[in-house]
Amino acid sequence: MSDTAPIYTKITIVGAGLIGSSVARAARHYGAADHIAIADANEDVLAEAKSLGIADSYSPSIPVAVADADMVLMAVPVGAMASVAAAAAPALKPGATVSDVGSVKSSVLSAVKPILPDTIHLIPGHPVAGTEQSGPAAGFATLFDGRWCILTPPEDADPEALNALAAFWSRLGSTVEQMTADHHDLVLAITSHVPHLIAYNIVGTANDLETVTRSEVIKYSAGGFRDFTRIAASDPTMWRDVFLNNKEAVLEMLGRFNEDLTALQRAIRWGDGDALFDLFTRTRDIRRRIIDAGQDEDEVDFGRPHEE
Amino acid sequence: MSDTAPIYTKITIVGAGLIGSSVARAARHYGAADHIAIADANEDVLAEAKSLGIADSYSPSIPVAVADADMVLMAVPVGAMASVAAAAAPALKPGATVSDVGSVKSSVLSAVKPILPDTIHLIPGHPVAGTEQSGPAAGFATLFDGRWCILTPPEDADPEALNALAAFWSRLGSTVEQMTADHHDLVLAITSHVPHLIAYNIVGTANDLETVTRSEVIKYSAGGFRDFTRIAASDPTMWRDVFLNNKEAVLEMLGRFNEDLTALQRAIRWGDGDALFDLFTRTRDIRRRIIDAGQDEDEVDFGRPHEE
Numbered sequence: 001m002s003d004t005a006p007i008y009t010k011i012t013i014v015g016a017g018l019i020g021s022s023v024a025r026a027a028r029h030y031g032a033a034d035h036i037a038i039a040d041a042n043e044d045v046l047a048e049a050k051s052l053g054i055a056d057s058y059s060p061s062i063p064v065a066v067a068d069a070d071m072v073l074m075a076v077p078v079g080a081m082a083s084v085a086a087a088a089a090p091a092l093k094p095g096a097t098v099s100d101v102g103s104v105k106s107s108v109l110s111a112v113k114p115i116l117p118d119t120i121h122l123i124p125g126h127p128v129a130g131t132e133q134s135g136p137a138a139g140f141a142t143l144f145d146g147r148w149c150i151l152t153p154p155e156d157a158d159p160e161a162l163n164a165l166a167a168f169w170s171r172l173g174s175t176v177e178q179m180t181a182d183h184h185d186l187v188l189a190i191t192s193h194v195p196h197l198i199a200y201n202i203v204g205t206a207n208d209l210e211t212v213t214r215s216e217v218i219k220y221s222a223g224g225f226r227d228f229t230r231i232a233a234s235d236p237t238m239w240r241d242v243f244l245n246n247k248e249a250v251l252e253m254l255g256r257f258n259e260d261l262t263a264l265q266r267a268i269r270w271g272d273g274d275a276l277f278d279l280f281t282r283t284r285d286i287r288r289r290i291i292d293a294g295q296d297e298d299e300v301d302f303g304r305p306h307e308e
Numbered sequence: 309m310s311d312t313a314p315i316y317t318k319i320t321i322v323g324a325g326l327i328g329s330s331v332a333r334a335a336r337h338y339g340a341a342d343h344i345a346i347a348d349a350n351e352d353v354l355a356e357a358k359s360l361g362i363a364d365s366y367s368p369s370i371p372v373a374v375a376d377a378d379m380v381l382m383a384v385p386v387g388a389m390a391s392v393a394a395a396a397a398p399a400l401k402p403g404a405t406v407s408d409v410g411s412v413k414s415s416v417l418s419a420v421k422p423i424l425p426d427t428i429h430l431i432p433g434h435p436v437a438g439t440e441q442s443g444p445a446a447g448f449a450t451l452f453d454g455r456w457c458i459l460t461p462p463e464d465a466d467p468e469a470l471n472a473l474a475a476f477w478s479r480l481g482s483t484v485e486q487m488t489a490d491h492h493d494l495v496l497a498i499t500s501h502v503p504h505l506i507a508y509n510i511v512g513t514a515n516d517l518e519t520v521t522r523s524e525v526i527k528y529s530a531g532g533f534r535d536f537t538r539i540a541a542s543d544p545t546m547w548r549d550v551f552l553n554n555k556e557a558v559l560e561m562l563g564r565f566n567e568d569l570t571a572l573q574r575a576i577r578w579g580d581g582d583a584l585f586d587l588f589t590r591t592r593d594i595r596r597r598i599i600d601a602g603q604d605e606d607e608v609d610f611g612r613p614h615e616e
Contacts, residue, residue, distance in 0.1 A: 192531025223500025233595035236588035280544035
C-alpha cells in the first residue's frame with residue numbers, strides 16, 4: 001500500500017465528540033479515507049459537526065451511515081458500544097471492519113462480539129490521546145500525532161483487516177502497538193484510570209471542606225492543586241463508563257495505591273523523613289524518562305507563561 | 309512610599325535555590341532593594357549564583373551576609389530555618405525584619421521565634437509560586453507575578469515592618485494576603501501538600517508494578533499519568549521537610565481524601581454509576597473558576613503543543 005493512497009474507501013465514525021471529530025479531521029488531513037461519514041444520535045452534536053464541515057456525510061441514523069462502510073469506528077462512551085453495534089449490525093457490509101476508541105477493551109470485546117455477524121472483523125482499539133474538553137468543536141487533526149494507538153485484536157483476527165486498521169492509525173500519526181485486551185485494561189488502569197479517579201477525588205475533597213473556603217482553594221491552587229483540576233474536568237459520562245467497565249483492574253491498582261499511601265501516611269505520622277526522602281527521590285527519574293520518550297514536553301511548569 | 313523607590317536599602321537572601329534566586333532576580337528587576345546579598349553554605353550553589361550575576365554580593369557565611377541587612381529572607385527547606393536563624397541572630401541589625409518563604413508556617417514561627425533577639429521583627433511569609441525545578445539557574449524574575457503571597461505575622465507584629473514586607477512582595481508582582489499561621493497550614497495542606505503527596509505516591513506505585521512494565525507506564529503516560537510526574541519531580545528535601553513540619557494538617561486532609569476515595573472505590577465495586585457521575589460533574593466547575601480567577605491558563609491540555 002503506498003503511503004499516500006487512502007487506507008479505506010469509506011469509513012463511518014459513530015459519535016462526533018472530541019475523539020470522533022478528531023479522527024474525522026485527521027482522516028481527511030492525512031487522506032486516510034475517500035469518504036468520511038459521521039453518525040450521531042444527538043441532533044445538536046450532529047448539527048455542530050456538520051457546521052464544522054469535518055466529514056463528507058452526516059446522519060442521525062447509524063444503519064444509514066454505516067451502509068457501504070469499509071471501517072466503522074465507534075467513538076462513544078464504553079457503556080454505549082453494545083447499543084451502537086446492535087444498531088449497526090443489520091446494515092454492515094460483509095467483510096467490513098468494526099473498531100472503537102474506548103479506554104476499556106475487554107468489556108467492549110465481550111459485549112460487542114456476540115452482536116456482530118461472523119462476516120464482520122471486530123478489532124478493538126484505543127488511541128491513547130485526548131484533552132479535558134468535549135464535543136465536536138474540541139477536536140483537531142493532530143491529536144494523535146506522536147501518540148500511541150493500542151489495538152487488541154482477537155486471536156483469530158483477519159490479518160488483512162488488522163493490517164489495514166494499523167495502517168489507518170499510523171497514517172494519523174500514531175505508533176500502533178498490539179496487546180491482549182486484558183493487559184491493555186491493566187496498563188490503562190495505572191496510566192490513566194486511577195490517575196483520573198484520584199484527581200476527581202481530591203478536587204471533590206477540596207470542594208467539600210468547611211475549614212477551608214472554596215475561594216481559598218481556588219486562590220492558592222497554584223501550590224499544586226490546579227494541576228489535578230484539568231483532568232478532573234474530563235467528560236463525566238465517558239469516565240463513569242470507564243470505571244464501571246474496568247472494575248477489576250481499577251480496584252487492583254487502587255488497592256496498591258492505597259497500600260502505598262497508607263505507608264506514606266504512617267511515615268508522616270511517625271516522622272520517618274528517610275522513607276519520604278527515598279520515595280521523593282525515586283519518583284524524580286520517571287518525569288525525565290517520559291520527556292525523553294517524547295510523551296511530554298520538556299517545558300518547566302507545563303510551559304505555563306511566566307512572562308508579563 | 310513611592311511605587312518606584314526601593315523598599316529596603318539592603319536585603320539578604322539565605323539560600324540561592326529556585327525561590328531564593330527568583331526573589332533576587334525579581335528584587336533587582338523591580339528595584340525593590342538597593343543592595344541584594346546572597347548567602348549559601350553550599351559552595352557550588354553560591355558559585356553558580358555568582359556566575360549568574362543575580363545579586364550584588366555573595367558569601368558562604370550567613371553572619372557576614374546578613375550584616376546591615378534591613379530584611380533577611382530565609383529561602384531554605386523548612387527543616388533548616390532554625391539553624392539559619394541561629395547563625396544569623398548574633399549578626400542581625402537591630403530593627404531588621406526576618407522573613408522566610410517556607411510552605412509551612414506554624415513550625416517556622418515556633419522554631420525561629422525564640423532564637424531571634426527581641427529587637428528583630430519576625431514576619432513569616434509564603435509566596436505561593438514555584439516550578440518542579442531546583443537550583444539558582446531555575447529561578448526567574450517573574451515567578452511571583454500574579455501569584456499570591458501569604459504573610460502570617462504574629463499578633464504583636466510591628467505595623468511598619470509588616471507594611472514594608474507587604475510592599476516588597478507587591479513590588480515583585482504578588483498580591484499579599486494575611487492569615488494566621490495555623491490557617492495557612494490548613495489551606496496549603498489541601499491546595500499543595502496533599503496534592504504533592506498523592507502525586508509522589510501514584511508515581512511510586514506505578515514504578516513498583518510487576519504486572520505492568522516501567523516502559524509501558526512511560527509509553528502510555530499521556531493517558532493522564534504524566535500530569536502527576538511533574539510535581540512528583542519536585543525537590544525531595546523541601547518536600548520531606550514540608551510533611552514532617554505540617555503533620556497535623558496533612559494527616560487531617562489526607563484522612564478526608566481517603567474517606568472520599570474509599571466511597572468512590574465502593575461505588576466502583578458496586579457499580580454505582582450515579583455516584584461517580586455526580587462527583588465527576590461537580591468537579592468540572594472548579595477548573596473553570598480557577599481559570600476565571602487567573603490562577604491557571606485557559607489553554608487546552610495545559611497548552612501542550614498538538615501541531616506538528
